[in-house]
Amino acid sequence: MTNRFDHQTSIFVISDALYKIMSMVIFAAIIILFYFAVEASGKNTIEKQQESLESALERDIVQCYAIEGMYPPDLEYLENHYGLTYDKSLFFVDYQPIASNLYPDVTVIKTNN
16 A cells, blocks of 8 residues: 555656756846845935935025025035035035126036046
8 A cells, every 4th residue: 555645746846956056046146136236226325415415505505695695605615614515535516606696506426436
């Protein structure tokens, strides 16, 4: 008499070698997906930092004009008098004053570091 659980009626049987290869491929795919997720997260963080810097510059420029009646003469003025700080190795800020009563031309550029 045979045990009903010993009888294998499997249609699809995976060999041990194929199972090991499939396991390695799935593991490599998970590692690759994790790497791309971390990289995308880093890019998103830098974009958010740039947006934050642009809004801080705009806010400080307008605040300076409201308090002093003139736009800041240069970027260093904003850093010294209004507490503007940013990562200078990550962003380049091009600040071009036009006149004391005209809004300056400000551009924030991400450097290739």
